[in-house]
Amino acid sequence: MKFPKILVAFILAASSVLMAQQKEVSLEEIWSGTFREERLQSLQSLNNGEEYVVLNRDRESGAASIDVYSYKSGKKTRTLLSSNDLDKIDSFQGFKFSKKEDKILLSTEVEPIYRRSSREIFYVYDVKSKDLKKVSEDKVQEASFSPDASKLAYVFDNNIYILDLKTNERTQVTKDGEINSTINGITDWVYEEEFSFVKAFEWNPTGEKLAFLKFDETEVPEFSMDLFGKDLYPTQQVFKYPKAGEANSKVSLHMYDVKFKNSEEIDLGDKYDVASEAKTSEDFSDFYISRIKWSADPMLLSVQVLNRHQNNLDLIFVDAEDNDATVVLNETDEAYVDITDNLTFLEDNSFIWTSEQDGYNHIYHYDEQGELLDQVTSGDWEVTNYYGYDKKADKIYYQSTENGSVNRDVYSVKPNGKNKKRLTERTGMNSASFSADYTYFINSFTNVETPHVYTLHRTKDGKQVREILNNSELLKKNEPYGFSPKELSTININGNDLNMWTIKPSDFDENKEYPLLMFQYSGPGSQSVSNSYFSSNDYWYQLLADKGYIIVCIDGRGTGFKGAEFKKVTYQELGKYEVEDQISAAQKLGERSYIDKDRIGIWGWSYGGFMSSNAILKGNDTFSMAIAVAPVTSWRFYDTVYTERYMRTPQENASGYDENSPLNHVEKLKGDYLLIHGGGDDNVHLQNTMRMVEELIQANKQFDWAIYPDRNHGIYGGNTRLHLYNKMTDFILEKL
Numbered sequence: 001m002k003f004p005k006i007l008v009a010f011i012l013a014a015s016s017v018l019m020a021q022q023k024e025v026s027l028e029e030i031w032s033g034t035f036r037e038e039r040l041q042s043l044q045s046l047n048n049g050e051e052y053v054v055l056n057r058d059r060e061s062g063a064a065s066i067d068v069y070s071y072k073s074g075k076k077t078r079t080l081l082s083s084n085d086l087d088k089i090d091s092f093q094g095f096k097f098s099k100k101e102d103k104i105l106l107s108t109e110v111e112p113i114y115r116r117s118s119r120e121i122f123y124v125y126d127v128k129s130k131d132l133k134k135v136s137e138d139k140v141q142e143a144s145f146s147p148d149a150s151k152l153a154y155v156f157d158n159n160i161y162i163l164d165l166k167t168n169e170r171t172q173v174t175k176d177g178e179i180n181s182t183i184n185g186i187t188d189w190v191y192e193e194e195f196s197f198v199k200a201f202e203w204n205p206t207g208e209k210l211a212f213l214k215f216d217e218t219e220v221p222e223f224s225m226d227l228f229g230k231d232l233y234p235t236q237q238v239f240k241y242p243k244a245g246e247a248n249s250k251v252s253l254h255m256y257d258v259k260f261k262n263s264e265e266i267d268l269g270d271k272y273d274v275a276s277e278a279k280t281s282e283d284f285s286d287f288y289i290s291r292i293k294w295s296a297d298p299m300l301l302s303v304q305v306l307n308r309h310q311n312n313l314d315l316i317f318v319d320a321e322d323n324d325a326t327v328v329l330n331e332t333d334e335a336y337v338d339i340t341d342n343l344t345f346l347e348d349n350s351f352i353w354t355s356e357q358d359g360y361n362h363i364y365h366y367d368e369q370g371e372l373l374d375q376v377t378s379g380d381w382e383v384t385n386y387y388g389y390d391k392k393a394d395k396i397y398y399q400s401t402e403n404g405s406v407n408r409d410v411y412s413v414k415p416n417g418k419n420k421k422r423l424t425e426r427t428g429m430n431s432a433s434f435s436a437d438y439t440y441f442i443n444s445f446t447n448v449e450t451p452h453v454y455t456l457h458r459t460k461d462g463k464q465v466r467e468i469l470n471n472s473e474l475l476k477k478n479e480p481y482g483f484s485p486k487e488l489s490t491i492n493i494n495g496n497d498l499n500m501w502t503i504k505p506s507d508f509d510e511n512k513e514y515p516l517l518m519f520q521y522s523g524p525g526s527q528s529v530s531n532s533y534f535s536s537n538d539y540w541y542q543l544l545a546d547k548g549y550i551i552v553c554i555d556g557r558g559t560g561f562k563g564a565e566f567k568k569v570t571y572q573e574l575g576k577y578e579v580e581d582q583i584s585a586a587q588k589l590g591e592r593s594y595i596d597k598d599r600i601g602i603w604g605w606s607y608g609g610f611m612s613s614n615a616i617l618k619g620n621d622t623f624s625m626a627i628a629v630a631p632v633t634s635w636r637f638y639d640t641v642y643t644e645r646y647m648r649t650p651q652e653n654a655s656g657y658d659e660n661s662p663l664n665h666v667e668k669l670k671g672d673y674l675l676i677h678g679g680g681d682d683n684v685h686l687q688n689t690m691r692m693v694e695e696l697i698q699a700n701k702q703f704d705w706a707i708y709p710d711r712n713h714g715i716y717g718g719n720t721r722l723h724l725y726n727k728m729t730d731f732i733l734e735k736l
Contacts, residue, residue: 023480030539031722040454049437064091098149142199146207160185183215194641205298210256215249244643245650296345310645313337328370335571342386356564390438405561406531423462428531448486451533499529503551515599522578523607525560556581575660583619601625601736613662620670625736627674633688634661666695672735673703678711
């Protein structure tokens with residue numbers, strides 16, 4: 001029988017599509033980077049606003065270069081510096097410009113310490129003379145140019161030094177620095193982790209003063225971790241870690257006079273919590289200095305001081321000429337006040353500030369005395385990023401959830417709140433990187449159907465100038481797998497419409513029953529459900545979907561971007577309302593005809609591991625399986641800043657800590673439970689899992705567990721992630 005050519009072609013095409021859809025994704029592909037998105041390299045705008053620089057690297061030779069590109073054309077205009085032209089170094093890992101861009105600080109031999117900190121060998125490159133100067137023979141931290149680039153400040157062995165780049169004179173600013181005792185100019189562990197900064201010194205705009213923080217860690221208890229390595233004897237890492245309710249570092253602010261080479265401690269007044277039982281002595285000042293920043297007045301330093309309960313924030317101005325301190329703005333909250341980097345000073349020293357004081361995070365404009373001039377934004381939505389103020393256009397640029405909490409858009413608005421304009425057009429997650437003079441911005445866009453696309457836009461009207469980079473090749477690569485879409489929706493749980501995404505099997509049949517796996521993080525102010533493309537975990541979920549699972553993620557109460565009340569309902573009760581929402585959601589989903597209510601599992605990492613552990617214990621009739629990776633099992637084990645922000649101290653709120661601790665509910669375990677941790681986790685200590693293991697053993701409860709030796713909170717390196725996800729996949733396939 002002879003078929004028409006058109007019919008034959010149709011049959012072949014249909015067969016090809018069917019075969020393509022049958023291609024299964026593998027864990028090896030996921031964790032080898034097969035589905036990695038192309039991202040725009042970290043770029044930095046030059047002062048002229050017309051050009052930007054990118055650090056490029058030759059993969060074969062390892063050589064690094066700082067290349068200059070035109071915003072408008074996207075074409076490379078020149079190479080500012082190449083390591084091929086340098087005699088003293090083969091390459092460099094990072095760079096920083098001086099204010100006038102006449103000198104470049106190059107970082108080499110970078111040695112990571114914790115999440116944000118590192119030690120490095122630094123060099124200073126003079127753009128005009130092409131001279132290259134080594135800063136120190138030692139690896140130092142947080143090197144920073146003075147405003148005129150004549151000097152460089154840095155930290156070595158917990159002391160601050162200033163190097164005169166003209167005379168090579170080196171001045172030791174502090175001399176009392178000592179490991180695990182006194183820190184100058186950089187933050188301690190808990191500040192770095194929870195207040196998200198390491199460099200704790202700032203040059204004033206004229207280079208005459210250096211403001212810095214000092215941390216007295218003497219009373220902070222030590223934490224130790226055994227690292228097994230490959231030598232005959234293990235080593236031990238010992239560092240100061242203040243657990244909830246224990247002593248913090250005593251922090252103080254100091255002002256150094258560069259000319260006279262002397263320092264003076266600044267009196268910030270009584271800022272400690274009288275009610276706190278965590279003080280170790282009568283004069284222990286329990287407060288945090290969460291930010292320091294020089295204002296538009298070169299002799300006026302702004303200091304943000306937070307009480308230990310973190311519900312009372314003072315914005316203080318320090319006059320660097322007489323070191324007098326004045327409280328300019330005070331903000332309080334029944335729960336806690338969040339710290340941001342959104343403080344911006346205008347030329348008249350009025351300032352932009354963000355706050356949740358009306359129930360949603362919005363932008364405010366205050367004069368130099370702290371008197372409110374205007375509430376710039378308002379409404380039942382959140383400002384999620386503040387980009388800056390353009391003096392020439394008299395506009396503020398920000399990102400917000402005005403188009404729904406799972407979306408982001410970029411806007412401009414006058415400081416008085418008028419003439420607001422949406423600068424982005426596509427619905428999804430939009431973010432912006434502005435040129436130095438705000439002429440252009442690069443928009444990063446993604447949604448559930450689109451991997452990241454980078455486009456250049458005119459700031460004045462948002463019009464697209466050109467496309468810079470897209471991920472169309474990734475979409476082509478994904479086609480043969482026939483991946484299921486990530487479906488966005490809401491589910492009404494405990495009186496709230498919660499954001500949810502769902503991934504179903506590609507051959508989903510609503511007349512069949514499927515097991516359900518729930519993922520969540522659930523930490524305060526977090527977001528796991530957004531209008532964005534697949535992450536690495538989403539490809540793993542596609543693998544599980546191919547094997548007949550439905551995967552769901554729900555952001556319950558306590559998560560972010562729906563207003564302060566929604567976020568702060570979990571205050572003093574971490575693990576209560578969030579767990580109730582996951583249990584209720586699982587029960588409601590289990591009522592759907594295509595979900596097997598007897599085969600519902602849940603998993604999470606870190607806070608999510610705390611949640612999944614509680615869920616299988618408190619929801620033992622709902623969840624038949626749980627995986628907890630690097631979980632907190634008692635908030636008594638976690639650090640002061642994070643934990644007390646949401647829970648107060650254990651001395652004040654013992655029931656809040658204990659009633660929602662998985663350690664106290666182990667007897668309720670019915671289902672299959674897998675517990676995983678990294679042995680070198682400096683953040684959520686292995687202690688959490690070891691205590692959980694002991695409680696389960698004493699309750700005679702069977703469970704599975706795995707420890708990854710010497711791995712930190714991220715549990716990665718070599719084949720570690722692949723092994724971890726193989727283990728979790730096998731557990732799910734066997735138990736759920």
